[in-house]
Amino acid sequence: MSFFRRLVSSPTGALGMALLGVIAATALLAPWLSPGDPLRIAGPALLPPFTDPALPFGTDRLGRDVLAGLLHGARTSLIVGLAAAAAAVLIGSIVGTVAGFAGRLVDEALMRVVDAFQIVPGFLLALAFVSVAGGSLGTVILAIALSAWAQPARLVRAEVLSIRERDYVAAARVIGMHPLEIAFKEILPNALPPVLALAAVIVAAAILTEAALSFLGLGDPNVVTWGSMISEGRNVLRAAPFLSVIPGIGLVAAVLGVYLVSEAAGEALGRGGRP
């Protein structure tokens, strides 16, 4: 059975793939499903949901379409989650490979830096970085990557330390490959699988961190995010609770989808070796 079929055959994997599939499709198709700027005024303010067929989820305080925000917000969440996780894994892989391969002094120095990044709460670090660099989508991605690269770095280093003693690395050394070439061509690719499993968890955490930053008003003001929608709805929590509740459900669905798929993938891989 192929990996994908094993993944979908478990109930958790199927549910996760369904959730992620819907959200990914929404994110990709948002400009067509709801054309135009999602931040424009679309109708009367504070229209309750399920009253106007043109605005099924109602409108917020400024008369903006909640459904449009929800669709475009999926886009932001996924972009930030994937880009931040990719950047974190990239930085972590480079630092981890260099630390594991370069030997004592460099290793010691790099690992103290990793320690420093791990003892500062990631969210505080991201908060400080965004406050310095300003709230744009790029800086938010960078801030989240900065708060998340330490864990993959540690993992890659541990993998590299165990792989560098293998015979094929010795063989590469004997045929005269450059140490950097050995590190990044021979060792890193073999150290990656456990890191990719961690990457799923980083995606989920990145989506949650982005939402929290936007909720505090530190995200990109020109982009719709689920976090900023919740924050905006909070001002009218009593009169229009749906404004805060609806985007939150989107967040839970996206993060849960990532968790379910990563768990099912782990199970499918674990079973893969056995008959």
Next chain:
Amino acid sequence: MRRALTLVRRRAISAIPVLLIVVVATFLMLEAAPGDAVDAYLLSAGGGDAALAAGLRAQYGLDQSLLSRLILYITALGRLDLGWSVAFERPVLALIAERLPTTLMLMGSATALSFGLGSLLGVVAGSRPGSFRDRALSIGALTLYAIPGFWLGLVLVLAFSVSLRWLPIAGIETIASGKHGLARAVDIARHLALPVAALGFIYLALFLRVMRSAMAEIWRQDFVLAARAKGLTRHRIVWRHVARAALLPLVTVLGLQSAGMLGGSVVIESVFAIPGFGRLAQEAVAGRDAPLLIGIILTSAVLVILVNLAVDLVYAVLDPRIGASEARG
């Protein structure tokens, strides 16, 4: 006891370079920001001329070079002087000392809730791995873990404060209530109930899952088979043998989640308007208060180190193998 002392000494020594990196990195990061505290002050004061700005900069030492300010800051740190908060016009250390107890109370209660309830439910799930009960609890925990803390807080407010009117919406205690002693404690507890739940429920899922998977692992070990062969009841095997052995990894998670919870408290304190340490971080960002922000980041790093040290000490007590080699070396 000697083992513990050696552990503490070793950790303290290894913490110093790491904390130094934190200080330098944070300092440089905040230096890169456009504008400084004087700009922010002038903005809030409604403007001022260049001479006033230069005077203020000289007064706060902002006109000196980067390196000399960094060295000045680090030497002051040696005297436990964290500098002067421009936004609050008070010493940073005093501000942090004033705000920290509230957050420690919040985090302590949330940890107790998540550890207690999470490990208990983890035992329920892990007592029969693969059963329906286990599957349901595991999926439930995963869902809980996917919920953003601030949103959970808002939903709890909607349910228990707006609809049911059981609990207060925000704050740490009723303002000018004149309550003392027990009445005041009850008042604070009522205010803290929802924030603690919002912060704790998410980590409850973490403890549940770690407990459950540790137990699933332990069921396969020989000593469990031996306990079964002796004819012990299932109840006794679950509680006295499997769950007890699974507590050790749970203690590790206790240390690992402290940094996450400290970060989470920033958002939760903002949702519930609790004047704590996390809220202070947000206020420092809003006020462009670099000395305060460095102080906050440094304090949280020290806090995380202390929590992890405490966890290691507990670990050394629970498992005599840990730290034995460190003590010898």
